[in-house]
Amino acid sequence: MSTDLMPNRYRAGESDLPRRESELIARRDQVLGASYRLQYRRPVHFVRGEGMWLYDPDGRPYLDFYNNVPSLGHCHPEVNAAMAEQAGRISANTRYLEPKLVDYAERLVDTFPDVLDRVVFTCTGSESNDLALRIARFASGNEGVIVSTYAYHGTSAATAAVSPNLGDAVKLSPFVRMVSLPGPAGVPESQAADFFEAQIRSAIVDLNRRGIGVAALLIDSVFSSDGVWVDPPGFIASGVAAVREAGGLVIADEVQPGFGRTGAHMWGFERHEIVPDLVTLGKPMGNGFPIGAVVGRRAPMEQFGGTSRYSNTFAGNTVGIATADAVLTILQRDQIPQKALATGQRLRVGLEKIALQQCGVRGIRNAGLFFGVDMGLEGAPSADRRAMALDVVNELRDDGVLVSTTGANEDSLKVRPPLVCQAEHVDLFLASMERALLKVTG
Numbered sequence: 001m002s003t004d005l006m007p008n009r010y011r012a013g014e015s016d017l018p019r020r021e022s023e024l025i026a027r028r029d030q031v032l033g034a035s036y037r038l039q040y041r042r043p044v045h046f047v048r049g050e051g052m053w054l055y056d057p058d059g060r061p062y063l064d065f066y067n068n069v070p071s072l073g074h075c076h077p078e079v080n081a082a083m084a085e086q087a088g089r090i091s092a093n094t095r096y097l098e099p100k101l102v103d104y105a106e107r108l109v110d111t112f113p114d115v116l117d118r119v120v121f122t123c124t125g126s127e128s129n130d131l132a133l134r135i136a137r138f139a140s141g142n143e144g145v146i147v148s149t150y151a152y153h154g155t156s157a158a159t160a161a162v163s164p165n166l167g168d169a170v171k172l173s174p175f176v177r178m179v180s181l182p183g184p185a186g187v188p189e190s191q192a193a194d195f196f197e198a199q200i201r202s203a204i205v206d207l208n209r210r211g212i213g214v215a216a217l218l219i220d221s222v223f224s225s226d227g228v229w230v231d232p233p234g235f236i237a238s239g240v241a242a243v244r245e246a247g248g249l250v251i252a253d254e255v256q257p258g259f260g261r262t263g264a265h266m267w268g269f270e271r272h273e274i275v276p277d278l279v280t281l282g283k284p285m286g287n288g289f290p291i292g293a294v295v296g297r298r299a300p301m302e303q304f305g306g307t308s309r310y311s312n313t314f315a316g317n318t319v320g321i322a323t324a325d326a327v328l329t330i331l332q333r334d335q336i337p338q339k340a341l342a343t344g345q346r347l348r349v350g351l352e353k354i355a356l357q358q359c360g361v362r363g364i365r366n367a368g369l370f371f372g373v374d375m376g377l378e379g380a381p382s383a384d385r386r387a388m389a390l391d392v393v394n395e396l397r398d399d400g401v402l403v404s405t406t407g408a409n410e411d412s413l414k415v416r417p418p419l420v421c422q423a424e425h426v427d428l429f430l431a432s433m434e435r436a437l438l439k440v441t442g
Contacts, residue, residue: 007390007410020057021045039404040397049074052418052425054402065417065429066402068370071259071284072330073420079287079326086322094121094316101316104325109295111266111328113275118301121316122292125255125282126154131310132278132294133158133216136249138308139300142213143175146203146243149184150408152225153218153253162218165225175212177203179239183229183365184408192235200239204246214248216278221268222257227407228365228372228414230262233271240274249300250274255282255292256370260331260419263341263368271367287327291320331419340369340419343426347371347415350430358437360388363412371415372406385411388440395436401429 017025021043028036044062046054051073054062064074072079092098105119122128137143145162147153152165160166161173172178179199182192200217207214217240223229240250257268258281269276277300282292292315304310314320331337348366351373355361362385363374375392376385389411393403406414417425 007386007405017042041394042397044397044402051075052421061400062397063401063425063428063432065415065421065425066404067418068256068261068416069283070288071261071419072287072327072336073418074288076287076330076420078330079323082326083289083319083323086319089318091317091319093313098318098321100318100325101321104321104328107325107328108293112279112295115275115297116279116295118298119293119295120301120305120310121320122282122294122312123290123315123320124154124292125253125280126156126159127312127315128255128280128282128292128294129153129159129162129218129251129253130156132251132280132296133162133218134308134310135278135294135296135300135304136216136251138304140213140215140247140249142207142215142247144177144203144207144212144214144216144248145173145175146177146179146200146207146214146217146248148219148223148226149178149180150226151178151218151220151223153220175207175215177207179203181223181226181229182235183223183231184227189232189235192232193238196235197238197242200242204242204248208246214243214246216249216251217243218251218253220253220256221272222262222367222370224256224370224372224414224416225406227374227412228370230271230365230367230370230372234273236272237274240272240276249277251278251280252276253280255280255284256416257367259284259327260337260340261368261370261416263337263344266337268367285327286320286323289320289323291315291324336419337368340421343421343423344368344371346423347426347429350426351433354430354434354437358434358441360392360437360441369417369419369421371413373413373415374407375411375413382409382411385409389413391440392433392436395439396432399432399435401432 045056047057048055054064109117147162150165152163153159160170162176182195187195204214252269254267260266262268278296285291351364365372375389386409389405403413403415406412
């Protein structure tokens with residue numbers, strides 16, 4: 001496992017930078033906290049964005065194949081217009097009557113299975129997961145939380161404590177148990193469900209034995225931080241059932257796989273044919289505007305809300321609701337998820353062709369427009385695989401294409417372009433990928 005919390009980052013002295021950028025970095029270092037990192041060996045400096053593209057101060061375009069936050073592309077004019085129009089009238093909170101709040105809430109829950117019929121708004125995905133954990137612990141009467149071995153679920157104190165991805169310096173809660181995934185463990189797909197269930201049941205036994213009990217299984221349905229392990233569909237279902245048998249709730253973290261990212265479904269958990277108890281939303285919901293939500297079953301929501309206060313002045317504000325409503329309208333009207341499915345298939349076919357023609361691509365996994373691409377030669381040491389992945393990422397960056405890495409060893413490319421990605425963008429990415437591999441592998 002990589003010990004670097006962000007391997008794909010700038011390190012002072014490793015790259016010659018133009019004076020404009022080096023001076024800006026020096027100013028950053030004098031005023032920003034040490035936890036900040038700049039991506040890429042040569043940091044990128046952007047002044048505007050449009051659709052699939054980001055532009056530096058000199059007007060050079062960069063193709064964004066990494067950023068899922070602007071799910072409909074950078075600076076979508078219709079989304080921005082809705083945001084500006086509402087900001088020009090009033091920004092109010094949920095303590096006042098506001099029809100658009102109710103209208104959007106109704107539209108949002110209509111995209112979920114019928115039993116998920118309540119919604120509470122938040123500002124971020126971290127806050128959504130924080131609130132979902134509070135609800136699950138209150139409703140279950142237990143404290144234990146089960147997560148995957150390299151999961152990331154947020155940056156609040158509560159969510160950092162259930163996020164192994166943040167590194168050894170961020171201590172996990174003693175109430176957390178980690179479970180291995182069948183894919184990284186090398187388990188065949190035919191045995192994946194049994195393997196996952198066994199992991200879950202072992203965690204449950206340990207939590208119960210220690211008097212902690214199971215409050216929740218908290219999962220990102222594409223396991224994006226673990227390396228994008230999406231198959232086989234349904235492998236988590238028996239583990240989900242085991243958690244419910246033990247009195248726990250199931251929380252689907254849809255911050256990354258949600259809003260049509262997987263193509264065939266609006267929500268990532270639908271690929272596995274499960275219905276969670278709580279679903280958490282974030283980043284793509286407002287195309288970059290800070291809005292999130294917890295959608296859930298009525299019973300745990302009412303149990304929690306009837307006795308516990310949850311008040312957030314900014315969450316569910318009218319500007320955020322107007323922005324999110326525009327995003328949902330465009331997703332549905334323009335059939336964005338269906339188009340993402342077709343575009344993802346084109347990208348997969350192209351990557352498979354490259355893998356046959358060039359060495360260095362060990363595996364390709366995807367659901368819609370969310371890809372994990374394993375780099376490195378078969379049998380190579382983990383450090384060599386990680387180094388190759390980082391070299392490819394930075395060659396792509398220098399060629400004007402943005403991706404990054406994921407997984408415990410950070411040797412998989414994380415590829416997740418905005419959902420407005422078109423065939424021509426895929427072809428540009430594939431051509432750049434071929435060039436990068438040729439340079440890295442010689």
